[in-house]
Every structure is written in C-alpha cells, then in structure tokens.
Amino acid sequence: MxxxxxxxxxxxxxLKLMRLGASSIEQFLHGNLDAHIDRVRAKSTGYRGAFFAVFTPSKKSISQSGSRTMLPAQHALKPDMSPIPRSHAVNFTNDTINLLHRIIGLSKGTIALINKAEDLKTFTxxxxxxxxxxxxxxEAIDARFNNLxxxxxxxxxxxxxxxxxxxxxGSGVSLDFPGSPDVGPGLSEYGIELVKRCNQLGIILDLAHLNEKGFWDVARLSVKPLVVSHAGIHRLCPSPRNLSDRQLEAIANSNGITGITFANGLIRADGRIDLSATLNDIIDHIDYIRKHFGIDxxxxxxxxxxxxxxxxxxxVTGILKLIEKLEERGFTEHELRKICYANWLRVIKETLASHRC
Ligand SMILES: [Zn+2]
Structure with a gap:
C-alpha cells in the first residue's frame, strides 16, 4: 500500500480538549490522548491537515454534565438543540481559540494555521x-459583524x-432519522450579509448542518466553491444531515467538495448511531460521488x-485501513490522491486566494 x-x-x-482540560494539551502533543486524534497518531498516519472545529455546546448541556471538563459529545444520542446566547458562544469560542494557539505555540513549529493559499505549497x-x-x-459572530x-x-x-x-x-437540520434536509426557512438578511462578507475576506463557508433552503441561498449568493465538510449521501442513508442528489450536483458544478463523514448515524442505511458502520459502508458513500458526479x-x-x-x-490511524480498502475496491492511485488531500487543497486554495491582507 x-x-x-x-x-x-x-x-x-x-472540543474534546476543552472537555479534558488544560493537561490534555501535553497529551495531544506527545500521544496517549484519550481521543480519536493526537499529534503522534496523526503523524504516523500521514494525517497532515484538517479543519479543526470550534463548537459551543449549549449552557444546559454543560450544566447537565456537571462541569466543563465533562462536556457532552457534540453528537450525543440526544443533543440539546436549543439556541444559545451570543455571550456564551463568544466566551467559549475565545477559550477554544486560545487553547489552539497554546498548542501551536508549544508545538515547536510542527503545527501551524493555514492563513493563505501559499501556506499549502509544501503540504505534500x-x-x-x-x-x-x-x-x-x-453564534459568536455579532449581527453587525464587528468581530468577524x-x-x-x-x-x-x-x-x-x-x-x-x-x-x-439561518436554520440547521435536526439529527432525527429518517428525515429530509428541506425543513425551515432560508437564510435571514444577516445570513445573506455573512455570506458576502466571508466571500470578501476569503473565509470558506461550510454548509454542513445547514437546512436545504439555506443551502440554495448560499449556492445562489456565494462566488466560491460550495463546501460541505462532513456529511453523507441521502440516497444511501436518509438522514436530514445528508445531501440530496440535487445538492451534490450543485456542489460539483461549483467545483466544490463533500467531505464524507465516518459517523455511524450518517453512513448506515438505517441511521443507527449506536451500531457500527463498516469501512465498506463509508466507501459506498465515497463511491456514490465518484460514480455519479466525479472523483474531483x-x-x-x-x-x-x-x-x-x-x-x-x-x-485516526484507521484511515490507513480505509485507504487499503479503497484500493481493494479499485480506486486508483490518482483517485486516492484526490480523495486523500488534493480535492481539499484545491477548494481551500480557491477560496483563500482572494484575500488581500
Ligand atoms: Zn457536525
């Protein structure tokens, strides 16, 4: 292989590091972190780049779990979906970003943020x-966009x-199963303005979790490739979090990308979170896009x-098994390079390139 x-x-x-507290930073850097990813396992797998999400759990879910160090997993079986106040989102977002900057500072130059397209030149x-x-x-962004x-x-x-x-x-989709992503209204006037501002700054707009009307608003307004960072195929697993063929076609037409998730509930045909999907299930979703819309x-x-x-x-080390299985299923080296990194790099470069800072 x-x-x-x-x-x-x-x-x-x-979010996992926020749950585990400050001592987890050293474990993240030196291995043995009780998580799917740490730097040591990432390195051994060739996991060299990723979107690291900042996510604010609701206050209720934090208080129910007792303390911040026991924050619930984001995709718990029954996550709290109620709206959250901005001040709470700002505090949690700032704390998480500070934690990331501490990690980068302690990493001796081995971990870096991607700020502009050129930062990816030496990626491979x-x-x-x-x-x-x-x-x-x-939620952390204010309605006047002062802090964007x-x-x-x-x-x-x-x-x-x-x-x-x-x-x-805007409005997100529920995590109920089965369901359609076509629930709720499109973007608000603030949402429309946020799309424009992100285009201007060179910030990627991620449409994962967005409802279908919101998706079509972004497709109409955005001048950048459409991106859905983590989802699956609705035809194969009818979760509202997954994408219809029309959406997948629009993503391809924009030269965009769908990141296929490894989450049981979005991959298994029956949507069961508590039973495990197989590597072949994941590959079925990848192959669906290859066959119907293109490997790019x-x-x-x-x-x-x-x-x-x-x-x-x-x-994270299981990605090696997934790649091996993709080879067995007939994916060529050229196709694997595109899936593993080249498609993401293309979309990121195209979106970040325009910023003038
Ligand atoms: Zn998510």
Whole structure:
C-alpha cells in the first residue's frame, strides 16, 4: 500500500480538549490522548491537515454534565438543540481559540494555521499538521459583524453558518432519522450579509448542518466553491444531515467538495448511531460521488471526536485501513490522491486566494 498524506474536512478534537482540560494539551502533543486524534497518531498516519472545529455546546448541556471538563459529545444520542446566547458562544469560542494557539505555540513549529493559499505549497513534502480554524455555527459572530474581522485575524478561515440549531443567520437540520434536509426557512438578511462578507475576506463557508433552503441561498449568493465538510449521501442513508442528489450536483458544478463523514448515524442505511458502520459502508458513500458526479468532488470529513465513528476505523490511524480498502475496491492511485488531500487543497486554495491582507 502506498502512503498518502491526508487532509480531513472536519474534526471536533478541540472540543474534546476543552472537555479534558488544560493537561490534555501535553497529551495531544506527545500521544496517549484519550481521543480519536493526537499529534503522534496523526503523524504516523500521514494525517497532515484538517479543519479543526470550534463548537459551543449549549449552557444546559454543560450544566447537565456537571462541569466543563465533562462536556457532552457534540453528537450525543440526544443533543440539546436549543439556541444559545451570543455571550456564551463568544466566551467559549475565545477559550477554544486560545487553547489552539497554546498548542501551536508549544508545538515547536510542527503545527501551524493555514492563513493563505501559499501556506499549502509544501503540504505534500513537509510532515507536520496544518490546521484550518473552523467555527461550527456562527453564534459568536455579532449581527453587525464587528468581530468577524477580529476572528479572521486570529486565524478563522472557515465558518459554518449554523450547527443543527437555529441562530440569527439561518436554520440547521435536526439529527432525527429518517428525515429530509428541506425543513425551515432560508437564510435571514444577516445570513445573506455573512455570506458576502466571508466571500470578501476569503473565509470558506461550510454548509454542513445547514437546512436545504439555506443551502440554495448560499449556492445562489456565494462566488466560491460550495463546501460541505462532513456529511453523507441521502440516497444511501436518509438522514436530514445528508445531501440530496440535487445538492451534490450543485456542489460539483461549483467545483466544490463533500467531505464524507465516518459517523455511524450518517453512513448506515438505517441511521443507527449506536451500531457500527463498516469501512465498506463509508466507501459506498465515497463511491456514490465518484460514480455519479466525479472523483474531483469528494474527500474525507471524519467527524473524529465529535461522533460515534465506525468501529472498524476506530481512530485516526484507521484511515490507513480505509485507504487499503479503497484500493481493494479499485480506486486508483490518482483517485486516492484526490480523495486523500488534493480535492481539499484545491477548494481551500480557491477560496483563500482572494484575500488581500
Ligand atoms: Zn457536525
């Protein structure tokens, strides 16, 4: 089996680190972290780049779990979907971004943020971990966009308008099964303005968790490739979190990408979170895009540390097993390079390139 560098569209490892507390930073850097990802296992797998999400759990879910160090997993069986106040989102977001900057500072140059397209020039040659700072749900952004530029300066380069809950910008889909993504209204006027501002700054707009009307609003307004960082195929698993053929076609037509998730509930045909999907189930979703829309529009979007992951895959090192299985299923080296990193790199470069800072 060949070695491929891997770029992942989504993980929630920062939330995991927030749950575990400050001492987890050393474990993340030196291995043995009780999580799907740490630097040591990432390095051994060729996991060299990823969108690291900043996600704010609701106050209720924090208080129910007793303390911040016991924060619930984002995709718990019954997560709290109620809207969250902005002040809470700002505090939690700032704390998480500070934690990430502490990790980068302690990493002796082996972990870096991707700020501009040129930062990816050496991606395939230089080992290390390149991070896109991603905000999963825009609750921390104020309605006048005063702090968007501030977060941009702190490294924000990707933003999901919503998580699966409503906010002032738009509406998310539920995590019920089965269901359609076509629920709720499209973007608000604030949401429309946020799309324009992200285009101008060179911030990737992530449409994972967004409802279908919101998706079509972004497809109409955005001048950048459409990105869904972690989802599956609705035809194969009818979760409202998964994408219809029309949506997949629009993503391909925009030269965009879907990161196929490894989360049981979005991969298994019966949507069961508590039973494990197989490597072949994951590959069915990847292959669906290859067959019907083209190999250029699919990548990985693991959801490590944010979801119950297929047991055959396990943790970040399981990506090697997935690649081996993809080879067995007839994917060529050329196709594997595109899935493992080249498609993500293309979309990131195309979106970040326009910024003038
Ligand atoms: Zn998510």
């Amino acid at each position: 060949k070695n491929y560098p891997v770029f992942d569209g989504h993980n929630d490892t920062l 040659q230089v080992p290390g971990l390149s991070i896109i700072l991603h905000l999963e749900g825009a 530029q501030r977060y941009y300066k702190k490294g924000l380069r990707s933003l999901g308008l919503v998580w699966s809950r409503r906010n002032i910008f 529009y699919v990548g990985f979007g693991s959801d490590f540390d944010g979801a119950r992951i297929a047991e055959q895959l396990g943790d």
